[in-house]
Amino acid sequence: MDYSTLAVDTDDDGITTLTVTRPRARNALSGQVLTELAHFLSAERPTGVVLTGAPGPAFVAGADIREMAAMTPAEGERFGALGQRVTRLVEEAPYPVVAAVDGYALGGGCELVLACDFAYATRKSVLGQPEVVLGLIPGFGGCVRLQRLVGPAVARELIYTGRHVDAEEALRLGLVTAVFDDRPAMLAAARATLRRIAGNSPVAVSLAKAVLNGVRGRTVPEGLDVELAAFREAFTTDDMREGTEAFLAKRPPVFGRTRHHPAFDD
Incomplete structure (x- = not known):
């Protein structure tokens, strides 16, 4: 699919940099952006994703206020449901998703960050859930995920x-896991982390992610x-046999091409 609000760049390792490209609107989450994000997250199976925004003052400044201002309650509910669908797809993706925050990540932008496996940020970044200033509340999962994190x-x-x-405060609170001086250093670190993850069993990573999500609230x-x-379940996989045999033979493991566990398939 050709996207009008997303840029998709996949390297030879299968790692995709997924960029929201609405710089004039500070990469705000319009209905179109959310629809395209939902399509990508439903249809693609990369090794891992770096989720970021086009260079400028914002990672994602929030949901599109111009669109929301004219919405009826029913339209607002549908918009919120679409935003929640996207954040759930990020959270439940059978591969790691790393947010690369450079600038403002407010409202829906912060909620995207909360749904990722973890986040890196530049020093100029600012995060928050300022919806009450607009007479709204976080509607894409912020009320649920923020308290779980902080x-x-x-x-x-x-x-x-x-x-x-x-x-720096986001780092102390655990909203982000590392802070970098600039965007290139942050993106390079995010890709390097995903390459390191990609060297492990993709099935095991998917299973671990499913467990980490599944034990919440239990x-x-x-x-x-x-x-x-x-x-x-891990004992049923070829990756487990390969990983243990490689360890005993003192050689690097060569895992199969399966990038996620079948349990994640629709």
């Missing part, structure tokens, strides 16, 4: 005040059951 009290303070946090015994089921 804790209920911090999430309430951030959402109720709508205040922004700079890159008790420890319930979570351990989820983990044990996936641990057992």
Whole structure:
């Protein structure tokens, strides 16, 4: 599919840099952007994704306020449902998705970051959920995911005040995992991390991601059951045989071409 609001750049390792390309609108999430993101995330099976925005002042400045201002309640609900679908597709993708934040990641942009496996940021980056300033609330998953990441009290303070946090505070809070001086260094680091992940068993990475998502909200015994089921499933895979045999033979493993576990297929 040819995208009008996304740029897709896939290297020889299968790692895709997925860029929102609406720089004049600060890469705001319009219905078109969300629809194209949903299509890519539903149709493609890369090794991993670096999710970023076109260079400028913003990673993704938020949802498109010009579109939302004219929406009826029913239209707002459909728009929110589309945004939630996109963030769930990011969160549940059978491959790692790393946010590369350079500039403002506010509202829907911050919610995209929260749905990724982890995020890198440049020092100029600013994150936040300022929806209350517009008479709105986070609607793409921010009320759910933010408190899981930073804790209920911090999430309430951030959402109720709508205040922004700079890159260093975002790092302290755990919203991002590393901060870089500039965009090239950040993108290079994100790709290097994904290449390192790609050298491991793609099936095992997919299973681990499924467990990490699946144990949320469960008790420890319930979570351990989820983990044990996936641990057992790993023993059924060719990757497990190859990985253990390579270790014992003191040679690098050569994993198969399967990039994700069949359990993720529709």
